[in-house]
Amino acid sequence: MSDSSLELPPLDANVEALLRIERERPSVSAAQAERMWSAISVELGATAVPGVAQASPMGRAASPVQSTVVSGIGKLALLKALPWVAVSLGVGSIGGFVAGHRTAGSRASLSPVLKERETTPRADPAPAPQLVPIPVPLGAPPASPVEPPRLAAPLPSVMPAAVPSSHVRRKPTTRSDDELAEEEALLRQAESALRAGNWSTALAEIDAYARRYPRGELAEEAAYLGVRACQRGGDATGTQTRLLDFRRRFPSSPLGKSADD
């Protein structure tokens, strides 16, 4: 078959015939390939970050509870979960988020879900999640319908450049920008600790946020980060507890659904 310095005898004809059929096994379907690519893009965006080393689901042993979470994250291949990952990545770009609040014209760095939250009152029913795995600058040319999902930029330094926000129709929000910025600042600290592998610090920051803003605009994101922090820290009991709490408080969350698998 291939190069070899040693002479290998030919296979039995029947064996060779069997193997020939197996060699021509078809590839994966286009839909399956796209589904896996989406998950790979998400996973790379979530893990290829300095200091966040153990997000790889196969990289180490984990408890069944952790596996549930990991499996759920793996199931983010499902389109419904992508916006949530964008949230997790978007929290990583809180710098841009803060800038978006403080400086008119920096809104492009907001994750899609956060944008949706900002422009939609909380009492309104949430619209169906859109497949927008990474932020796209407002005003940019529309993406081709067949364009594959791109690798999400994991760091604020590689986020899209800010563009004017003249196209954004803002609805009045019930919270002030300063309050929201404070929420973000707290979560940013938690997220930084999470990236650095300081699970206990991250959890402390998340809990501090929860105490200070029990009905905060970013409560879901905080709860989600709490699950991830426990999971990455190897705290199976904490993961389970926070996961149950997350499901109870946010039963319609895509992450909660995927974690049920």
Add this chain to the structure above:
Amino acid sequence: MTNFGRSLNFSQVVSLSQLPDELRAIYDAEVGNVVNSLRRLGARGRDLEDLTQEVFVRAFQQLPSFDRTRAIRPWLFGIAFRVMAEARRHTWKLRAAGQAEAPEVATDPGVTPERAAEIHETRRLVLELLEELVPERRAVFAMYELNGDSMTEIADALGIPLFTAYSRLRVARAQFASLVRERHPGLKGSGDSSGKDDSK
């Protein structure tokens, strides 16, 4: 430097983020091969997708340190082999163990349902027999006999001496042939693997 992407530095992250087109091209070219390799290594059903994703995530994380003069396909197989080995060690990760392979959908209009079923059964049989080989021999056998990789590439991808690769292949070949004779003595391999129905 990197060990399965666990110590990526900043420049590498930026580099990865700027190469989505290249990653996509690699993925498009190799995803079918990776899926089939994992299948031959024992992955089934739902595990196939998860493990395939894991292989590519690791591969892309290691890509900055990958020697571009090497063939990428055996390298991916080596990663798949290690991913599969880890999954076996933690059996809870293999949720689909024992799951039957879903019948393939015959897309070639020239393939009769009977012929498609026959091909599916043959492939199922090959996977069943591969399961009988120990993973290390199975990997060498699959790479050489099914993927067409060279022995040098196999030894390199699996991190084993060339002599060891030959030894494993020789034993695997003998064992596989023996299994075919013992379990399916009346089996007649089809000379046509194109999926066409010769009876017409």
